[in-house]
Amino acid sequence: MTSQTTLSREIATEQRYLDRVYARLAQLRAAAEGAERDGYRLAGVGNYGALVERDAMVFHAAKRRAALDAEHEGLVFGRLDRRDGSVQYVGRLGIRDHDTTPLVIDWRAPAAADFYQATAADPRDVVRRRMIRSRGETVTGVDDDLLDPSADVPVVGDGALLASLNRATATGMRDIVATIQREQDAAIRSPASGVTLVEGGPGTGKTAVALHRAAYLLYRDRSRFAGGGILVVGPSPVFIGYIATVLPSLGEHSATLKSLGDLVPGVSAGRLDPAPVATVKGSLRMLTVLRRAAREQLPDAPTELRLTWRGRLLRVDAAMLERIRRRALPRGRRRNEVRRAAFDGVFDALWQDLLDQQPAPDRPRPEFEEELSDRSDFRDFLRAWWPLLRPAQVLGSLADRRRLARLGSGVLSSAEVTALAESFGELAERGPTVADVALLDELDQLLGQPPRPKRRRRDPYQVAPGVSEVTTYADRRAAARTAERERPADYRDYAHVVVDEAQDVSPMQWRMLGRRGRSASWTVVGDPAQTAWNGDEAELARARDGALRGRRDEHTLTTNYRNSKEIFELAAGVIRTVAPTAPLPTPVRSTGVPPEELLTSPASLDATIATAVDALLEQVEGTVGVITPLGSRERVADGLAERPASDGRVQVVTSLEAKGMEYDAVVLVEPHTISAQSGVRTLYVALSRATQRLTVVATEPWRE
Numbered sequence: 001m002t003s004q005t006t007l008s009r010e011i012a013t014e015q016r017y018l019d020r021v022y023a024r025l026a027q028l029r030a031a032a033e034g035a036e037r038d039g040y041r042l043a044g045v046g047n048y049g050a051l052v053e054r055d056a057m058v059f060h061a062a063k064r065r066a067a068l069d070a071e072h073e074g075l076v077f078g079r080l081d082r083r084d085g086s087v088q089y090v091g092r093l094g095i096r097d098h099d100t101t102p103l104v105i106d107w108r109a110p111a112a113a114d115f116y117q118a119t120a121a122d123p124r125d126v127v128r129r130r131m132i133r134s135r136g137e138t139v140t141g142v143d144d145d146l147l148d149p150s151a152d153v154p155v156v157g158d159g160a161l162l163a164s165l166n167r168a169t170a171t172g173m174r175d176i177v178a179t180i181q182r183e184q185d186a187a188i189r190s191p192a193s194g195v196t197l198v199e200g201g202p203g204t205g206k207t208a209v210a211l212h213r214a215a216y217l218l219y220r221d222r223s224r225f226a227g228g229g230i231l232v233v234g235p236s237p238v239f240i241g242y243i244a245t246v247l248p249s250l251g252e253h254s255a256t257l258k259s260l261g262d263l264v265p266g267v268s269a270g271r272l273d274p275a276p277v278a279t280v281k282g283s284l285r286m287l288t289v290l291r292r293a294a295r296e297q298l299p300d301a302p303t304e305l306r307l308t309w310r311g312r313l314l315r316v317d318a319a320m321l322e323r324i325r326r327r328a329l330p331r332g333r334r335r336n337e338v339r340r341a342a343f344d345g346v347f348d349a350l351w352q353d354l355l356d357q358q359p360a361p362d363r364p365r366p367e368f369e370e371e372l373s374d375r376s377d378f379r380d381f382l383r384a385w386w387p388l389l390r391p392a393q394v395l396g397s398l399a400d401r402r403r404l405a406r407l408g409s410g411v412l413s414s415a416e417v418t419a420l421a422e423s424f425g426e427l428a429e430r431g432p433t434v435a436d437v438a439l440l441d442e443l444d445q446l447l448g449q450p451p452r453p454k455r456r457r458r459d460p461y462q463v464a465p466g467v468s469e470v471t472t473y474a475d476r477r478a479a480a481r482t483a484e485r486e487r488p489a490d491y492r493d494y495a496h497v498v499v500d501e502a503q504d505v506s507p508m509q510w511r512m513l514g515r516r517g518r519s520a521s522w523t524v525v526g527d528p529a530q531t532a533w534n535g536d537e538a539e540l541a542r543a544r545d546g547a548l549r550g551r552r553d554e555h556t557l558t559t560n561y562r563n564s565k566e567i568f569e570l571a572a573g574v575i576r577t578v579a580p581t582a583p584l585p586t587p588v589r590s591t592g593v594p595p596e597e598l599l600t601s602p603a604s605l606d607a608t609i610a611t612a613v614d615a616l617l618e619q620v621e622g623t624v625g626v627i628t629p630l631g632s633r634e635r636v637a638d639g640l641a642e643r644p645a646s647d648g649r650v651q652v653v654t655s656l657e658a659k660g661m662e663y664d665a666v667v668l669v670e671p672h673t674i675s676a677q678s679g680v681r682t683l684y685v686a687l688s689r690a691t692q693r694l695t696v697v698a699t700e701p702w703r704e
């Protein structure tokens with residue numbers, strides 16, 4: 001047993017070291033501030049070159065200072081005592097002393113790997129691994145793992161991991177850098193090229209691993225990954241909001257976080273389709289439909305052209321227009337790109353008609369074309385016959401059931417045509433669903449862009465139109481950051497793409513993702529048991545393989561750090577009904593509190609939910625998630641509005657939005673409906689969101 005004096009002595013030892021580190025940090029911070037000030041002094045010179053230099057200087061100094069500030073809390077969290085008597089400290093940031101000896105090793109550096117990887121079976125020269133807990137600059141505790149039992153070192157503490165897991169859940173996810181486990185570390189540090197696949201059950205830290213891996217890659221090869229960019233894709237805006245603070249807490253701001261509904265510029269979708277519709281929209285069969293749609297005329301396009309020119313009636317009939325269309329749009333070409341060729345075809349046809357009527361026209365062809373081009377009736381025809389098509393127009397045109405049936409012939413069943421046409425009919429009013437976004441992206445690809453005149457790059461130091469002198473520090477920093485990160489809205493050349501909740505990415509969505517990382521390396525994390533996808537497996541594998549090129553490095557995570565044993569037992573019982581042999585993770589914590597199951601009448605459902613939420617707000621310190629079936633979130637949220645006690649701690653989400661989320665306590669509403677709407681696997685997801693308490697509220701029995 002650890003005596004209190006040994007513990008106090010060890011804490012005091014670490015406090016002395018931390019004091020030294022923070023003193024050095026203060027010096028480094030002052031130096032960075034000084035560099036910023038010097039940067040500003042350059043402003044007096046007044047010419048553009050000096051301004052640019054000043055900006056670069058200020059930007060880098062400010063960045064360094066921001067990193068030093070961001071990493072202040074919990075700066076040093078680990079210590080390794082090696083067999084040869086040497087000692088290393090591991091922290092959020094690498095810090096060197098005046099004479100360049102390392103005071104703290106960055107957790108991502110190769111030298112820090114032993115902190116996460118060493119075990120009693122494979123100690124790697126480590127005798128003792130120590131975790132240091134602190135608040136502000138004060139050491140509050142130490143926890144040791146003795147890896148060499150023969151070593152003569154004091155050993156104190158009882159489990160930094162459990163201490164960290166028992167903290168209340170904040171509204172956003174936290175970084176786990178101090179307690180990353182060995183199997184997680186192996187995934188985080190896997191090679192930077194190719195595809196890193198991480199699988200594991202609920203709460204095994206897949207999301208945490210994916211985000212720490214992004215931070216790791218940025219540290220190991222900043223020019224490659226910050227230069228090309230890292231894209232992190234998650235299932236929903238709620239999820240992106242939840243994970244958004246992890247990278248900044250690690251001092252990283254250069255990754256782009258997007259939900260699947262936000263990947264296409266100008267579109268922001270959070271609405272979800274019912275499962276059967278989402279399955280068809282996600283299927284590669286849609287590719288056939290869209291390919292056909294992208295080549296077709298819109299239903300209201302004119303079918304012939306008649307105009308009088310200098311007293312003569314000129315005509316291009318339907319058959320001729322169709323011939324021109326085919327000639328202008330050979331296989332492999334894209335509609336919007338060949339608009340000019342299509343127009344030329346019309347000029348040719350009109351000129352030919354004129355020649356047929358008047359073999360020696362009194363105007364040369366260029367003049368003939370110029371006169372026609374000036375006429376608004378002719379321009380209106382061209383615009384209506386071969387408009388510059390936008391993806392949304394083409395998708396919207398599929399609301400016409402007959403048109404969709406024709407375009408979907410041989411690939412869509414009649415019931416699918418009806419369901420899809422109805423869904424596309426809502427596009428104009430309600431905007432696209434998440435599944436529609438992949439279809440819009442595909443159409444964008446299929447329709448192509450008209451050749452554009454080259455635009456001049458915007459001056460990154462221009463803060464407002466016409467204002468190129470930056471006046472405030474904030475403007476200056478923002479402008480410099482923009483310069484580093486300025487990428488076009490439809491940027492597609494990411495150096496690394498992280499896909500979270502990958503089990504739910506449909507084939508059409510894989511195509512959309514693939515287009516954003518053609519030369520990227522990938523980190524793909526997911527849990528097949530949690531999938532809501534119930535389409536064709538072979539098709540899914542094909543689409544996924546198409547996106548993820550390169551050597552694969554596979555990792556499996558096996559410990560559930562989120563759920564208490566009692567909660568995960570209930571969830572496991574549910575998934576076992578459909579996947580009796582699926583490997584399930586082992587939960588590490590027990591609370592002794594089993595989930596509560598409340599059966600109520602439909603009339604008292606909302607009141608029961610409210611009572612359950614109030615009880616949980618009392619019982620836990622952190623967040624309470626209320627997970628509802630699709631279609632009842634608004635009603636349930638309205639019923640829970642204005643709870644003075646909640647302090648923003650209550651969040652109401654649908655079962656599909658609950659993917660990837662975590663709450664201290666969960667009220668799960670109508671499990672039988674969730675399972676009927678989206679499947680048992682989605683119910684499994686909902687049941688595995690809580691860390692401490694789970695209350696299930698149902699109006700009918702939902703399990704045997």
Ligand SMILES: Nc1ncnc2c1ncn2[C@@H]1O[C@H](COP(=O)(O)OP(=O)(O)OP(=O)(O)O)[C@@H](O)[C@H]1O
Pocket residue numbers: 161164165174175176179180181184200201202203204205206207208209527561562659660661662688
């Ligand atoms: N090594 C660790 N130390 C401390 N906390 C951890 C560790 N690994 C995971 N956690 C915590 O466990 C919880 C679950 O992690 P995470 O959300 O990454 O799991 P997941 O595998 O993505 O889950 P799901 O598939 O259910 O969405 C989070 O609160 C995370 O911070």
